[in-house]
Amino acid sequence: MNNRDNLQLYRLYAPLYDRLMRFWTANSRRKAIALLDLKPGEQLLIPGVGTGLDLPVIPAGVCTTAVDLSSAMLQQAQGKCQETVGFGVMDGQVLAFPDDQFDAVLLNLILSVVPDGQRALEEAWRVLRPGGRMVVFDKFLPDHERSTAFRNLLGSLIRRLGTDPNRHFSDMVRALPDGVIVKDEPALLRGQYRIIVLHKPVPD
Numbered sequence: 001m002n003n004r005d006n007l008q009l010y011r012l013y014a015p016l017y018d019r020l021m022r023f024w025t026a027n028s029r030r031k032a033i034a035l036l037d038l039k040p041g042e043q044l045l046i047p048g049v050g051t052g053l054d055l056p057v058i059p060a061g062v063c064t065t066a067v068d069l070s071s072a073m074l075q076q077a078q079g080k081c082q083e084t085v086g087f088g089v090m091d092g093q094v095l096a097f098p099d100d101q102f103d104a105v106l107l108n109l110i111l112s113v114v115p116d117g118q119r120a121l122e123e124a125w126r127v128l129r130p131g132g133r134m135v136v137f138d139k140f141l142p143d144h145e146r147s148t149a150f151r152n153l154l155g156s157l158i159r160r161l162g163t164d165p166n167r168h169f170s171d172m173v174r175a176l177p178d179g180v181i182v183k184d185e186p187a188l189l190r191g192q193y194r195i196i197v198l199h200k201p202v203p204d
């Protein structure tokens with residue numbers, strides 16, 4: 001997957017995405033957002049916001065910045081928010097924000113889609129302030145599981161649909177400090193999808 005392929009695919013998905021994804025991801029989204037423990041006035045970043053299925057769940061008074069590579073997906077998102085949300089076309093692997101800007105970052109179904117999930121995670125971490133919270137809801141290979149030949153074949157087919165089911169979160173998180181994962185729990189499909197909470201430490 002590269003950005004150009006993703007742009008083409010998600011332009012096609014934009015009008016269909018909510019019908020495909022809304023219902024079976026709804027509970028996990030609510031849970032992921034509750035775990036962010038957002039307060040009014042806080043700054044939230046959502047990289048790869050897509051059609052904005054998360055937006056109606058964000059508590060009132062939170063200042064949300066929502067970015068995505070695909071303007072077609074963002075157009076769908078713009079109709080979904082009652083509150084003021086700042087939208088922008090942006091590559092989640094190269095965020096145009098200064099360090100430590102956001103109180104919270106939500107990474108729902110994006111680390112398995114961008115060409116380089118580790119880079120996108122590190123960028124999100126960079127713009128999160130010390131003491132800030134990050135939540136990831138996505139599908140990953142279980143950490144102890146190596147990909148089998150069957151799974152590789154399945155993965156190469158699914159990648160053509162714009163998402164990679166064979167990534168390990170443990171590979172992506174490697175460059176972050178130890179001990180930042182405070183929760184990692186199964187969400188959907190018997191743990192293929194997980195919700196992971198990370199807290200950025202405050203330096204001594």
Ligand SMILES: C[S@@+](CC[C@H](N)C(=O)[O-])C[C@H]1O[C@@H](n2cnc3c(N)ncnc32)[C@H](O)[C@@H]1O
Pocket residue numbers: 003006010021047048049050051052053054067068069070073090091092093107108109110113114115163
């Ligand atoms: C599976 S959708 C998830 C959308 C949304 N986060 C959700 O939970 O429904 C993946 C999204 O990632 C976006 N995307 C793909 N590559 C990207 C990149 N390099 N930077 C930012 N967004 C990207 C796609 O346009 C698409 O909207």
